[in-house]
Amino acid sequence: xxxxxxxxxxxxxxxxxxxxxxxxxxxxxxxxxxxxxxxxxxxxxxxxxxxxxxxxxxxxxxxxxxxxxxxxxxxxxxxxxxxxxxxxxxxxxxxxxxxxxxxxxxxxxxxxxxxxxxxxxxxxxxxxxxxxxxxxxxxxxxxxxxxxxxxxxxxxxxxxxxxxxxxxxxxxxxxxxxxxxxxxxxxxxxxxxxxxxxxxxxxxxxxxxxxxxxxxxxxxxxxxxxxxxxxxxxxxxxxxxxxxxxxxxxxxxxxxxxxxxxxxxxxxxxxxxxxxxxxxxxxxxxxxxxxxxxxxxxxxxxxxxxxxxxxxxxxxxxxxxxxxxxxxxxxxxxxxxxxxxxxxxxxxxxxxxxxxxxxxxxxx
Amino acid sequence: xxxxxxxxxxxxxxxxxxxxxxxxxxxxxxxxxxxxxxxxxxxxxxxxxxxxxxxxxxxxxxxxxxxxxxxxxxxxxxxxxxxxxxxxxxxxxxxxxxxxxxxxxxxxxxxxxxxxxxxxxxxxxxxxxxxxxxxxxxxxxxxxxxxxxxxxxxxxxxxxxxxxxxxxxxxxxxxxxxxxxxxxxxxxxxxxxxxxxxxxxxxxxxxxxxxxxxxxxxxxxxxxxxxxxxxxxxxxxxxxxxxxxxxxxxxxxxxxxxxxxxxxxxxxxxxxxxxxxxxxxxxxxxxxxxxxxxxxxxxxxxxxxxxxxxxxxxxxxxxxxxxxxxxxxxxxxxxxxxxxxxxxxxxxxxxxxxxxxxxxxxxx
DNA sequence: TTGTATGCGTTATCAT
DNA sequence: ATGATAACGCATACAA
Numbered sequence: 001x002x003x004x005x006x007x008x009x010x011x012x013x014x015x016x017x018x019x020x021x022x023x024x025x026x027x028x029x030x031x032x033x034x035x036x037x038x039x040x041x042x043x044x045x046x047x048x049x050x051x052x053x054x055x056x057x058x059x060x061x062x063x064x065x066x067x068x069x070x071x072x073x074x075x076x077x078x079x080x081x082x083x084x085x086x087x088x089x090x091x092x093x094x095x096x097x098x099x100x101x102x103x104x105x106x107x108x109x110x111x112x113x114x115x116x117x118x119x120x121x122x123x124x125x126x127x128x129x130x131x132x133x134x135x136x137x138x139x140x141x142x143x144x145x146x147x148x149x150x151x152x153x154x155x156x157x158x159x160x161x162x163x164x165x166x167x168x169x170x171x172x173x174x175x176x177x178x179x180x181x182x183x184x185x186x187x188x189x190x191x192x193x194x195x196x197x198x199x200x201x202x203x204x205x206x207x208x209x210x211x212x213x214x215x216x217x218x219x220x221x222x223x224x225x226x227x228x229x230x231x232x233x234x235x236x237x238x239x240x241x242x243x244x245x246x247x248x249x250x251x252x253x254x255x256x257x258x259x260x261x262x263x264x265x266x267x268x269x270x271x272x273x274x275x276x277x278x279x280x281x282x283x284x285x286x287x288x289x290x291x292x293x294x295x296x297x298x299x300x301x302x303x304x305x306x307x308x309x310x311x312x313x314x315x316x317x318x319x320x321x322x323x324x325x326x327x328x329x330x331x332x333x334x335x336x337x338x339x340x341x342x343x344x345x346x347x348x349x350x351x352x353x354x355x356x357x358x359x360x361x362x363x364x
Numbered sequence: 365x366x367x368x369x370x371x372x373x374x375x376x377x378x379x380x381x382x383x384x385x386x387x388x389x390x391x392x393x394x395x396x397x398x399x400x401x402x403x404x405x406x407x408x409x410x411x412x413x414x415x416x417x418x419x420x421x422x423x424x425x426x427x428x429x430x431x432x433x434x435x436x437x438x439x440x441x442x443x444x445x446x447x448x449x450x451x452x453x454x455x456x457x458x459x460x461x462x463x464x465x466x467x468x469x470x471x472x473x474x475x476x477x478x479x480x481x482x483x484x485x486x487x488x489x490x491x492x493x494x495x496x497x498x499x500x501x502x503x504x505x506x507x508x509x510x511x512x513x514x515x516x517x518x519x520x521x522x523x524x525x526x527x528x529x530x531x532x533x534x535x536x537x538x539x540x541x542x543x544x545x546x547x548x549x550x551x552x553x554x555x556x557x558x559x560x561x562x563x564x565x566x567x568x569x570x571x572x573x574x575x576x577x578x579x580x581x582x583x584x585x586x587x588x589x590x591x592x593x594x595x596x597x598x599x600x601x602x603x604x605x606x607x608x609x610x611x612x613x614x615x616x617x618x619x620x621x622x623x624x625x626x627x628x629x630x631x632x633x634x635x636x637x638x639x640x641x642x643x644x645x646x647x648x649x650x651x652x653x654x655x656x657x658x659x660x661x662x663x664x665x666x667x668x669x670x671x672x673x674x675x676x677x678x679x680x681x682x683x684x685x686x687x688x689x690x691x692x693x694x695x696x697x698x699x700x701x702x703x704x705x706x707x708x709x710x711x712x713x714x715x716x717x718x719x720x721x722x723x724x725x726x727x728x
Numbered sequence: 729t730t731g732t733a734t735g736c737g738t739t740a741t742c743a744t
Numbered sequence: 745a746t747g748a749t750a751a752c753g754c755a756t757a758c759a760a
Contacts, residue, residue, distance in 0.1 A: 010753060021731045026755070034729060056462060057421035058753035061736045065755090098420060181712040188670060189552045221712075306552060341716035344708040348545040348585075352705035374737055385747040390739070398745060422737030425752045429739090 009050045018043045067101045070123045072133035074110035080293040088317025113137050120144050130324035131155040158316040171319045171338045173311045175210045179217020186262045194261040195232040201269035214266040262286050271295035274304045301347045310343035373414045382407045431465045434487045436497035438474035444657040452681025477501050484508050494688035495519040522680040535683045535702045537675045539574045543581020550626045558625040559596040565633035578630045626650050635659035638668040665711045674707035
């Protein structure tokens with residue numbers, strides 16, 4: 001075992017031992033070139049030997065470098081879900097401010113691919129040091145991935161995953177696993193055979209992949225646990241654009257399925273079903289959904305929604321910016337995939353997941 | 365609105381505006397004295413006006429001050445629960461290392477009050493800048509609180525709360541609320557009337573207060589929801605010191621309560637009941653318990669335990685040290701009470717709560 | 729290709 | 745009671 005030096009190793013120490021100047025060591029550390037090959041190797045060796053770790057404070061102090069990240073995300077005026085990621089991004093910005101990091105937000109209308117592209121172009125023009133985005137339009141996104149790759153601008157994805165052009169990392173949920181969780185809850189609360197409805201309530205087709213995975217996880221739970229013969233699992237795709245169509249379709253299902261006891265809503269629109277059940281005075285059907293948005297919370301607290309699975313939207317924003325900073329500012333390795341916890345939320349533990357406290361994100 | 369200056373306000377700027385030197389400003393900021401009253405007030409005023417915020421990097425760089433915190437906690441060799449807080453403490457130490465913070469751990473045998481006192485004495489002798497402890501012995505603790513208060517050493521409590529001698533803050537769970545959560549889960553999974561057993565499995569009497577609160581929360585759920593007449597709620601105190609007594613008591617209850625369907629274990633020993641049910645080949649009784657310790661996880665994954673409520677032990681350690689640093693190093697206000705989320709854990713979302721990833725703590 | 733000097737914002741140590 | 749100035753460890757511009 002090499003002796004554990006208690007004292008901090010500085011560039012000056014390295015320079016001394018390598019019989020060069022601090023400038024040379026600096027050039028080696030940052031690969032700035034202009035240093036002889038043999039010297040470089042010697043310094044590199046000593047760097048390892050002494051286990052040099054840069055003093056981040058000093059580094060940030062000494063460098064007047066400013067970093068600008070760009071965040072491309074949907075306007076929460078159109079869908080309340082997107083407020084939380086925005087807050088997370090802003091929290092991260094506050095945390096990283098002292099390291100010279102600034103975040104510029106580019107908000108787009110999630111119903112308008114044109115706007116998405118427009119904002120993406122604007123963003124690219126700014127030449128940010130890194131990009132965080134929720135790429136809800138696949139085809140529209142790919143060209144930008146290519147551009148950013150060529151410009152060597154790292155980008156991090158959140159909430160929606162696209163594997164092409166290897167992003168720096170993806171932050172989000174494990175949709176399949178969340179389906180398993182939902183199924184477990186359904187199964188736990190439903191001992192007797194019955195029918196179960198999987199409801200996909202799409203506003204857009206954006207997150208189709210997610211919904212498929214959620215359904216797969218949900219169904220596989222019953223298969224893996226040899227419960228398929230106990231439960232009759234139905235599925236429906238609902239569209240809120242036509243209020244009457246929405247109700248009509250539900251009416252049909254309810255009438256034709258007398259033993260329907262549970263509905264699993266794969267999107268954040270569980271409140272729509274809750275409202276429907278309320279209007280129809282149906283009390284013996286339980287609901288599980290996603291996302292802690294206000295209308296869902298209303299029905300959760302009334303007991304009309306049993307559970308909500310929290311997708312940690314604030315954390316997605318926070319960690320997204322954080323990953324960028326880790327990579328770009330601190331030059332550390334970052335995991336390609338960062339799955340956030342699948343929180344099971346009831347009226348009883350709700351407080352801990354919606355509170356305004358800023359520090360609910362820290363990964364310990 | 366005063367104009368939002370984009371440039372950073374430095375001590376030098378304050379000095380310039382106040383027509384004094386940076387040294388004087390420094391003395392004002394840190395209350396080091398040796399500055400005329402009128403000058404002090406002038407500087408203070410400008411400090412506010414310009415909304416000065418110190419550059420932490422520069423501060424840490426310029427200051428050779430080192431902080432030593434002491435952590436007093438039970439040895440996890442005696443109870444696996446205590447491993448997590450230790451890991452959290454060590455994670456916090458890593459995070460704060462660059463700010464000159466070091467943490468010294470004082471581990472005691474949780475079955476031996478003498479040892480607790482011994483380690484507390486040793487700790488006090490070291491004159492730490494702050495103390496984090498889990499004060500599992502009330503009477504033995506009070507004298508130290510008094511001492512630390514006199515010595516102006518701030519202390520933070522975790523897991524066990526003692527309000528006397530106003531600690532800097534308490535980190536832990538809301539026991540009452542966790543009882544509500546447990547009851548909700550029981551109720552959700554048990555539509556038909558039945559008997560429910562609350563089992564307190566004490567190793568020590570240490571956490572008696574917690575257990576009472578958990579029971580209160582649990583019972584109140586049924587009262588508040590007008591369900592009392594549906595369920596027959598029993599309670600039992602079990603002691604593991606006598607294996608035969610433990611089994612005998614359970615046998616009696618099982619035999620005399622044919623409609624027993626759920627057991628709520630208020631401590632981390634749910635696995636003991638799971639093991640018992642396994643040996644007796646009882647399959648129609650469900651279990652809810654606390655804490656993600658290995659034996660519990662074993663039965664959770666097998667499905668013998670339905671849910672575990674996670675008390676975030678790692679977070680308790682992490683945030684404990686963090687609160688000390690916030691107060692002592694960064695001189696910020698810290699909340700007197702910090703409740704950690706009540707995570708509902710099943711076999712399906714377990715991964716996210718036990719993973720080794722260090723960053724599972726961040727409060728966003 | 730290499731070395732030196734200056735500055736970052738703050739603290740701390742001297743003089744005055 | 746006050747001011748000037750040298751660290752802190754690193755980055756950077758410039759000199760050699």
